[in-house]
Amino acid sequence: xxxxxxxxxxxxxxxxxxxxxxxxxxxxxxxxxxxxxxxxxxxxxxxxxxxxxxxxxxxxxxxxxxxxxxxxxxxxxxxxxxxxxxxxxxxxxxxxxxxxxxxxxxxxxxxxxxxxxxxxxxxxxxxxxxxxxxxxxxxxxxxxxxxxxxxxxxxxxxxxxxxxxxxxxxxxxxxxxxxxxxxxxxxxxxxxxxxxxxxxxxxxxxxxxxxxxxxxxxxxxxxxxxxxxxxxxxxxxxxxxxxxxxxxxxxxxxxxxxxxxxxxxxxxxxxxxxxxxxxxxxxxxxxxxxxxxxxxxxxxxxxxxxxxxxxxxxxxxxxxxxxxxxxxxxxxxxxxxxxxxxxxxxxxxxxxxxxxxxxxxxxxxxxxxxxxxxxx
Numbered sequence: 001x002x003x004x005x006x007x008x009x010x011x012x013x014x015x016x017x018x019x020x021x022x023x024x025x026x027x028x029x030x031x032x033x034x035x036x037x038x039x040x041x042x043x044x045x046x047x048x049x050x051x052x053x054x055x056x057x058x059x060x061x062x063x064x065x066x067x068x069x070x071x072x073x074x075x076x077x078x079x080x081x082x083x084x085x086x087x088x089x090x091x092x093x094x095x096x097x098x099x100x101x102x103x104x105x106x107x108x109x110x111x112x113x114x115x116x117x118x119x120x121x122x123x124x125x126x127x128x129x130x131x132x133x134x135x136x137x138x139x140x141x142x143x144x145x146x147x148x149x150x151x152x153x154x155x156x157x158x159x160x161x162x163x164x165x166x167x168x169x170x171x172x173x174x175x176x177x178x179x180x181x182x183x184x185x186x187x188x189x190x191x192x193x194x195x196x197x198x199x200x201x202x203x204x205x206x207x208x209x210x211x212x213x214x215x216x217x218x219x220x221x222x223x224x225x226x227x228x229x230x231x232x233x234x235x236x237x238x239x240x241x242x243x244x245x246x247x248x249x250x251x252x253x254x255x256x257x258x259x260x261x262x263x264x265x266x267x268x269x270x271x272x273x274x275x276x277x278x279x280x281x282x283x284x285x286x287x288x289x290x291x292x293x294x295x296x297x298x299x300x301x302x303x304x305x306x307x308x309x310x311x312x313x314x315x316x317x318x319x320x321x322x323x324x325x326x327x328x329x330x331x332x333x334x335x336x337x338x339x340x341x342x343x344x345x346x347x348x349x350x351x352x353x354x355x356x357x358x359x360x361x362x363x364x365x366x367x368x369x370x371x372x373x374x375x376x
Contacts, residue, residue: 073370102269133213143183185228286354312362321376
C-alpha cells in the first residue's frame, strides 16, 4: 500500500551535495570537485562544474528554476527521506480500562490508515519484565529493544504484528519513564548511525502518569530528549493521556524539538489520540532537511536558500517566500520557515502551503542555493 502524497512529500527531504553560495572564508569547488545531481522526475542530470556553476540547461529546463539562473550555485528536487517511528507505550497499572482500550483502538486505526504507509514503525511497551525498576533502569536493559521490530506500515504482515502485540499486552506495574525514554532515544540514535543519515528516526512517547520508577526527576528525564536531539537530531513527541504530568510532557517535547506535548482527555480518547498521531505524522509531511555541502569546510548561508514549487501541469515555478516562523504563515498564506532561525536544521512549509502541495501528485518541490532568500 502506498500513495503519491507519502511518496513525494511526507517527512524530510534530502538535499545532497549542495554547493556554497560564495567564496568568502570557505572553499570554492573546482572542476575536480564536480558534483552531479540526479533528477528522478525527468531522468536527466546536471553538473556543478568549475567555480560552482549549475548547468541550468537541464535542471532549469521547463521554466522551473524560479528565475534564479543568474545567481544560483545549486538546485535539486526534494528527495523523500523515510521516517522510522519508535513508539513507546506506557502500560502501567493506571492505564487499565478505558484508556488502554482506547489507545489500542486508536493505534490500530493509525497502523491501518493508508496515509501512514510511508512510515516504518517499531513498538515497545513499558514496563515489562525487562524494563522496570529497580535494576532495569539503564539503557542496556530491555527498554531498548522493541517488542515489534522496525517494519513498514505498507506491509500487511507488519500491521498484523503491531496489532497482535497490543492484544498480547495489558496494563500492569509502575512508570519507569526515564528508562523507557532513554531506551527509545538510544535505539533511534543507533538507527540514525546505521543508516548514515539517509533516514530519520523519531520517538513517540505515550504516558498517562507521573514517573514512579528509575530516575523520577523531571530535569533528568527532559535532558534525555534534549541529548538525543543534540547528539543525533532525534526528535521526541510526547503524548499525555489523562493523569499525565502536562508540564513534564511539554518540557520533553520542547527539549526533543517538537514544540509541545499532545494531551488527550478521558472522554473521546480514541479519536483524540488518533488525531494526535495523525498530526505528528502531518507535522513532518512538508519538512525538508537543510542543504549540506559534501565538504565540511564549505558553509551554506541560510540567507541564500530559496524554495520553489511547480504545480503539476504548470510551466513556471512559484518562489515561496520565507516567513519568520509558523506564526507568520497567516491564514491562506503561502510560504516556509526554518525550524530554528538561529540554527536551522529543517525547512518547513506553512500549513496552508503544505495542504496545497501534498495533494498535488505531479507537483515538484526544489531547494535553490546561492540567491538571496525571498522574504515575506
